[in-house]
Amino acid sequence: MAKEVIRVGILGLGTVGSGTVQTLQENKKDIEQKIGARLEIKKIAVAHPDKKRPVPLEPGWITGDVNEVMDDPEIDIVAELIGGVEPARSYIDRALDSGKHIVTANKELLAKGGHELLTKAATHRLDFYFEGSVAGGIPIVQAMKIGLAANHIERVVGIVNGTTNYILTQMAQEGKDFAEALAEAQAKGYAEADPTNDVEGYDAAYKIAILASIAFMSRVDPEDIHAEGIARITAGDIRYARELGYAIKLLAIGRQENGSIQARVHPALLPFAHPLASVNDVFNAVFVRGSSVGEVMFFGRGAGALPTGSAVAADILEVARNIRFGSAGRIACTCFENKSVIPMDTIETKYYIRMKVSDKPKVLATIAGVFGEFGVSVESVVQKAVPTGESAEIVWVTHQALEKNVREALEVIARLPVVAEVSNWIRVEE
Numbered sequence: 001m002a003k004e005v006i007r008v009g010i011l012g013l014g015t016v017g018s019g020t021v022q023t024l025q026e027n028k029k030d031i032e033q034k035i036g037a038r039l040e041i042k043k044i045a046v047a048h049p050d051k052k053r054p055v056p057l058e059p060g061w062i063t064g065d066v067n068e069v070m071d072d073p074e075i076d077i078v079a080e081l082i083g084g085v086e087p088a089r090s091y092i093d094r095a096l097d098s099g100k101h102i103v104t105a106n107k108e109l110l111a112k113g114g115h116e117l118l119t120k121a122a123t124h125r126l127d128f129y130f131e132g133s134v135a136g137g138i139p140i141v142q143a144m145k146i147g148l149a150a151n152h153i154e155r156v157v158g159i160v161n162g163t164t165n166y167i168l169t170q171m172a173q174e175g176k177d178f179a180e181a182l183a184e185a186q187a188k189g190y191a192e193a194d195p196t197n198d199v200e201g202y203d204a205a206y207k208i209a210i211l212a213s214i215a216f217m218s219r220v221d222p223e224d225i226h227a228e229g230i231a232r233i234t235a236g237d238i239r240y241a242r243e244l245g246y247a248i249k250l251l252a253i254g255r256q257e258n259g260s261i262q263a264r265v266h267p268a269l270l271p272f273a274h275p276l277a278s279v280n281d282v283f284n285a286v287f288v289r290g291s292s293v294g295e296v297m298f299f300g301r302g303a304g305a306l307p308t309g310s311a312v313a314a315d316i317l318e319v320a321r322n323i324r325f326g327s328a329g330r331i332a333c334t335c336f337e338n339k340s341v342i343p344m345d346t347i348e349t350k351y352y353i354r355m356k357v358s359d360k361p362k363v364l365a366t367i368a369g370v371f372g373e374f375g376v377s378v379e380s381v382v383q384k385a386v387p388t389g390e391s392a393e394i395v396w397v398t399h400q401a402l403e404k405n406v407r408e409a410l411e412v413i414a415r416l417p418v419v420a421e422v423s424n425w426i427r428v429e430e
């Protein structure tokens, strides 16, 4: 007989947990109709049971003892909303051993150990859903696992970190420098006191590791992902980029070509006409190209209590449906293949390069000559005089070039007596 009541245990009641509880409670009637059964939160295990919470809680829900979730045979689904690798991994492992289905929003754990956990869940014929781990409220995981499952995915490119997108938007729209925009993001609660994970690109690297693994059906280890942040982008770079017809965005890029994978996170110049170029503030967007569907783009809020709560609550609903209809454990890990992630030196793209040089005859020709020696062809060059005398700032945009060649050419150029500094170089994505 189909189950009449499905019970959920939640681990953690921070931002995501609160948004999940609020979503489940506010839309309880609709959700239960969709499941065809009652859905009850049975216990919420937290580190500080006496802390005031931003959501209404029913008596008896909160416990300081995680075992009250783990050891309760009535709990069917465990929603792990603690974050970080440990103790989350051990709790999930234990919950799977006791036959509980898992929902999580834990990007770091998924990126580092998702394959093993998903495989274990499938072996036990249990569900393991993780929509909230990537791009908050945007249902990109289910879209790729189900809606686009019949495609060969060629590319998945996203703006998947709201904090850095907010900072870059402030720099572009208000002319602020990085430090000022970061301080404002912190004051507004978008950036954490220690912003390293966001601004250095690690958060985005976990997310593209998850998306690329699904898209390309091969495990992508976050350690193989080149992650570069936005701290070295200046308001000047953004102005030059704009003059050239580009926005600067922190992109998480996954591509597959000839059986190998590119997975990288770095700031990039994007033509204004590209749909990702107009994704601003804290919004996220993911652009996918599939063999049959062509191009699709998903846009929405990538963080925050209710958007992420929307994703987690939808996963809980889906697992509950599967329990009710006896169809749990259908969608296992799809990393059937073993494709390698290619090193950055072997990628080919266009480059924006800004440098300070002496404003003298033959300087441009000398530098262009070095680019030429390394097989780097120049597409355009802009020179601006610097008011303080005999130096100039030059911005080059190259044609498609091998990253290794560009890097080596810049090492030589930086040592030329006429070059004061190579100030920045940023990849250009068309």
Ligand code: HSE
Pocket: 160, 161, 162, 163, 164, 190, 198, 203, 302, 303, 304
């Ligand atoms: N810190 C992330 C962001 C949200 O700024 O997008 C959580 O993944």
